[in-house]
Amino acid sequence: MALDGAFLFAVKNELMQLIGGRIEKIHQPSREEVIISIRTRHGTKKLYISANASSARIHITEKNVDNPQTPPMFCMLLRKRLGNGKLIAVRQDGLERIIFLDFECVNELGDMVIITLACEIMGRYSNLIIVCDGKIIDSIKRVDSGMSRERLVLPAMSYSLPPKTDRLNFLTADGEEIIDRLHQFPQSELSKALIRVFEGISPVLAREWTFYAGNGQHLNGNVTGQALVRLLFIIQRTSSLLLDGQCCFNAVITKDGILKDFSFIPITQYGDFMDNKELPTASELLDFFYSERDNITRTKQRANDLFRLLVNLTERIKRRISVQHEELSACSDRDYFKLCGDLISANIYHIRKGDKSVILENFYDVNYPTVEIGLDVRKTPSQNAQYYYNEYKKSVTAEKKLTEQIEHGTEELQYLDSVFDSLTRATSENDIIQLRLELREQGYIKSADGKAKPPKALPPIEYKSSDGYTILVGRNNFQNDKLSLKFAEKSDIWLHTQSITGSHVIIVTNGETPPDRTIEEACIIASVNSKGRNSNLVPVDYCLAKYVKKPSGAKPGKVIFTNYKTAFVKPDTELEKIRRISK
DSSP states (O other): OOOOHHHHHHHHHHHGGGTTOEEEEEEEEETTEEEEEEEETTEEEEEEEEOOTTTOEEEEEOOOOOOOSSOOHHHHHHHHHHTTOEEEEEEESTTOSEEEEEEEEEOTTSOEEEEEEEEEOOGGGOEEEEEETTEEEEESSOBOTTTOSSOOBOTTSBOOOOOOOOOBOTTTOOHHHHHHHHTTOTTSBHHHHHHHHBSSOOHHHHHHHHHHHHTTOOOBSSOOHHHHHHHHHHHHHHHHHHHHTOOOEEEEEETTSOEEEEESSOOOTTGGGEEEEEESSHHHHHHHHHHHHHHHHHHHHHHHHHHHHHHHHHHHHHHHHHHHHHHHHHGGGHHHHHHHHHHHHHTGGGOOTTOSEEEEEOTTSTTOOEEEEEOOTTSOHHHHHHHHHHHHHHHHHHHHHHHHHHHHHHHHHHHHHHHHHHHHTOOSHHHHHHHHHHHHHTTSSOOOSSOOOOOOOOOOEEEEOTTSOEEEEOSSHHHHHIIIIIISOTTSEEEEETTSOBOOEEEEOTTSOOOHHHHHHHHHHHHHTBTTTTSSOEEEEEEEGGGEEOOTTOOTTOOEEOSOEEEEEOOOHHHHHHHBOOO
C-alpha cells in the first residue's frame, strides 16, 4: 500500500485544522484502533488511528464504528491522561512515517503538561505510543526484548525514534544531490534506486516517477539525458503539489472493482488496465480505500465456511455420481441376463441339475450362434433360469434408479454451483446471511440454535438502461425465484446466461417494447452477474416473463422457459458500473 511518508505529509496538513480543538471522547473499537473525537470551531471531528499491521493509518473519518461495552485498559489510560486535552501541534520528522500529536493536558496534581501521541505508521511495526517528558507512559502494542533487540517500547522507558537511514527528503533536496545519490546505484532498476535514495516514498510513487521519466521504458540508476531532465521535473512537480496543497488523491481500481493502490498524484503507469477514482481529501481517500478493502476482506472471511462447505459438497456429489456411472455401466448386461433366462427356459428338458454350464443356440439371432451359459450346480434348470430373470429385473430397476440419481445429482451440482457463484459476488454480510439461510432451508446446513431473527433481505440490484428502463438482478436463488415468478409482469423481459450459472435478470417494460439498446445492455448486465463474467463472449437467452415456469419440486433458482431468443455479448464491467443504481 502507498501510505508512505509523503502521503502522511498530506494527511498532516489536513490535521492542522484540528489544532486548538479539545478532546471530547475517546473510544477503542478494537485492540489496535483508537478514535478520538475533537471539538473544533468547525464542529466535532473524529480522528481515526490504527496500528494494525495490514491497515495502519491516521486520518479524519466520518465512519461510525461500534464500540465495545467495556472499554479496554489502553482506552481508559488515554481518557485519564488526555481527557479534555487541547491539541496544540501536529508534527512530522521530515517524511518519516510518524505523526506526533501534542496535547496540552492537566495532570493529577493540576499542573499543565504536554502529552504526545506518537502515531508510528510502519507496517507490522506500527504502534501508538503515549509520551510525556520524553518517557513512555504506555503503548497500544508493547515491544519487549523478546520481540526486538534494537528498540524497546515499554512503560517508563525513554522514547526514541525508530532507526533511520541516511536518505534524502525530496521536498528539500536539489538536483545535484539527487543525481549524485542516484549514480551510487548505477545497476539498480530506477524505481528501486529511488526508494534507496529518498525517504518517505512508496514503490507506486517511485514507479510513477520512473514511468514518466522513461515514457514507459526501462531505466536504471545511471539515468542521463532527457530521461534525467524528465525525472527531476516530475520530482519537483510532486514536491510542489505537496507543499502547495494541490494534491490529486486517487484510488487505483482494477477493471473487476478490486482496490489496488492509492496515491496523492494521478497514477498513469497501469494504462488502461486500471481505473482511477479521485476523492477530495487524503482522509476521504483513506476512509474509502480501507473501509472498502476491509469490508471485502471481512465479507470473504465470514464466507469462508460457506466456501468450504460448497466445495466439500460438490466434491462429494461428484464422487457419488462417478460411482453411480460405473454401476450404471454394469447394468448394460441386462439383455444378456434375459437372453440366458429365455434360452434355459426353452431348453429346460435338455439340462440336468449338476451341470456347470450349457451350450445352447441363440434362436433370437438368424445365424443361430451358440452361447455358453454358466449354471449353479446346486440349482435345478428352472431355478437357474429364474436366477437370470431376477438379475435382469435387478439390472432394469438399478438402471432406472441410477439414471434418476445421476440426474438428481447433476441438478444438485448445478444448484450448488449457482450458490457458489452468488457467494463470489456477495458484497455484504446480509448477502452471506441470506445465502446461509437458503442452504439451511435446503438441508445443507443444520438449523441454528436460538431464535435470532435474520436481517431483512436486501432488494434486487437495480440498474437503469440508457433508455430509462429499470433492470433488476437477483442476489440469490430465492430472490431469483421471487423476481422471475412473482414480481415480473407477463410483458416484462426475462434474461439469463445460456448454460452458465448466473442471476435472473428482469427488464421492467411497463407494457412497452424496449429498444434493442436496452436489451443489449440488460444482456451485458446478465453476463457480468454470472459465472461467465470473465469470458470473451457470453450467450444470453431472453424471453417474455410469461414464458418462464418453475418445474414441480425444482430447487430454488431452477426454471424452464420457451419462446426465447439468444444474444451473444461481451461482458463489460464498466457499463455495469455506470448503469448500476443500488449496491
